[in-house]
Amino acid sequence: MTNYVAEPFKIKTVEPIRMTTREERSEKLREANYNLFGIDSDDVYIDLLTDSGTGALSDAQWAGMMRGDESYAGARGFKRVEAAVRDIFNYKYVQPVHQGRAAEQVLFPTLLTQGKKCISNMHFDTTRGHVDLLGAKPVDLVVSEAKDTRNFSPFKGNMDTVKLERYIEEAGAEGVGLIIMTITNNSAGGQPVSMANMRGTSRIARKYGIPVIIDAARYAENAHFIKMREEGYADKSIIEITREMFSYAEAFTMSAKKDAIVNMGGLIGVRDDQELYEKVRGLTIPYEGFVTYGGLAGRDLEALAIGLYEGTEPDYLRYRIGQVEYLGGLLAKKGIPFQYPVGGHAVFLDAKEFLPHIPYTEFPGHTLACELYIEAGIRCCDIGSYMMGNDPETGEQLKSEMEFTRLAIPRRVYTQSHFDIVALALENIKKRASEIKGYRITWEPPVLRHFTAKLEPLK
Template sequence: MRRGALVRGCRARCDGEDAVERRSWAEPYRVKVVEPIRMTTRAEREERIAEAGYNTFLLRSEDVYIDLLTDSGTAAMSDQQWAAMMVGDEAYAGSRSYYRLEEAVRLVYGYEELVPTHQGRGAEHLLSQVLISPGDVVPGNMYFTTTRFHQEYAGGRFVDVIIDEAHDPESLHPFKGNIDLDKLQAVIDTHGADRVPYVSFETNVNMAGGQPASMANIKAVHERCRHYGIPVMLDATRALENAWFIQQREGGYADRSVAEILREVCDHSEGATVSSKKDNLVNIGGFLAVRDPEIARRARTLLVAFEGLQTYGGMAGRDMEALARGIHEMVETDDHVGARVGQVEYLGDLLVKAGVPIVRPVGGHGVFLDARRICSHLAHEHLPAQALAAAIYRDSGVRGMERGIVSAGRDPQTGEHHTPKLELVRLTLPRRVYTQAHMDVTAESIAHVTDEAEQIPGLEFTYEPGELRFFQARFQPLSG
């Protein structure tokens, strides 16, 4: 049995012979502090979602029963992280907490140059401003909302070069986050290597359903880019989960620790942006990490203007201490990420057994509902994923989020909607927060909503921001 498997083989004596006994697994922690939550009534939820303009982002958390909106900044920190916060050095310049963070990034990720930021999008902004010139083209394995925004804001254009299987929710390809080398080569041939400032390579691709890239693909992409002198920049926000899937699914890695695999992933890149509010188990923070001192120097110049001094970058000393501890903690054993992904798979398995269409294989940080199939009666322009997310909240108080046409936004040149092939509702699991019983409640609600999906009305915009509209847009049900 592979190292770190959630259902572990246990040697047991049986009639004089060794036998493998299958046993249940449990979370590798115990609960020390709890936060009360309450269930609202159906009438209350009907009122709250209407007040929020049918946008789950605009709900108040006090009106949410099980919050699966995001895994960003929502993890439960450990006792060691809380203890670390007490020794945070709040010096404006040269904080010792910064140097502890710098050491953690070097040891675990392997990058020499650290530029701290208040969260991941701060790192995306710095990287885009430093490397992208107007007219550049940035190939990547499926867009992410804030990443593409910062690339376009710097004058670049994102081009999707992910494999075709990533756009098929029913494909069981084990590494749907892979970059298609032929698509990448076509971008280089068409635009020239000098107009490709870097390849944006996301680990555990969010918009594809939390799908990993294989180590073989990561190496091949890096080798191809090195031939042309093009840097590979990772979005390593969920690289830990990607490393887990490599261990579980890719030949030659079953006996390697997740820490070793994570380091090898990063070794095949020139740098990374990280939102530390995910893998790193903290409520705030992020960083840009690179190998080139000149890129780091230019990024630090912008950091001082937009974020803070180079030794805090928008974070308090106590936050840097918690982050440094979280980076070490996430790779101390494989049990942490195994249990984290295992809970996601548990919810996914419940939904599959209930006949709910989801993106498969189940991803690393959440379960993604195939809203286009569930709400097949709704046209794409009637926003089926947004409507489904609102319907789930009305049913049970479970909050997910839309990942479809609303999130995709509009083409900045034509003003037309981007129309992604995937129209999804994301149910993202915070780390170390909910029990399996919460997953049971969630699955029962979604199964019920799916059974009555033909009653879900479509939605239309009543307010549409110009940028990143899914955060603040408001909607109303279609009349009739």
């Protein structure tokens, strides 16, 4: 079992969390129509729903927020964010927005149109949603190793470059509007993308004249994995690795609520294409606000500029990835199946193997998430067929190749004892796994249904 990596910080402020009974939790889940997004945070003991915006800010970030310049135009915080992005990513143009999906809403219409194909190593939920809303078609081409949850492969998040070139040849380069590289690859289990794969994908894209953008939410975690696992990078800094990664793309979108460790914020970066940047600026003003605040308060910009650097600190990253590895080690010892090796921000339970009697149409990933809440007040979410939704053309339920239950770990929030409780709860659920029933949807919206859908358990 992996030893726990001690926190490289002291705890200065604490927030009480409430213990509930099993009966209370069962009733709360029923009242929420069996949708874990509908549970009040006060009724959650350990919240692993997402690592997005749920991290703990540092003393430097809190101090920076007190210096926040709330000017409508030309605030100092924008200049600090701009300087940080130019330094870390070596991108000339920077546009703040209020979060990652806002970055997609602003950038995607400049690159995608009706009927175009959008290829990715794997689209995450909001990315897929924005592609669908534009009338384009999302295509996932992750490597086959990602679908084998039991075996080790260092870069399960990679794009399958053989399939990529074949798909472009068959579809026609003019029919492909965009290639998105998600780092780390969330839907594949938080798995990293290698530098060689970034380079190879970029070579193919440039051969056919197709722009590449990076979904950069977890850029520092991906750089850490490259440093640890890829030959030739052990002696390079996280920022040096990041600069090379981003040199293989034309632009990036970022939910800064992940590796920049802020509670709200996002970014669009454009490497050197002034024409593309002007289109981004033009859409930012009606959608997000003036270009130097982009939907954010000045204090948020200050925290973001600091967090971009804090997320790249080696001691922090060793601790961050170490927490996830510790939980994975506990689960492996108890025979709990998960995507191996663990990802950078989460452990992805293999719900298909955990609950083999539940078909994809009854949502094993969501089912296991509900059981974990009932068992111990632990909130998490499905990354599988439930999240995938329905085919926009046929209305048929899409089948995910992986049925995951994601345990996403907030940054600088939980300690060793919390992970021990998570492992014990899953061990208890495993003992009664064969008795667990799936769910059916009783109501759903047309897009991104998993946030608000209503369900009921099958009898």
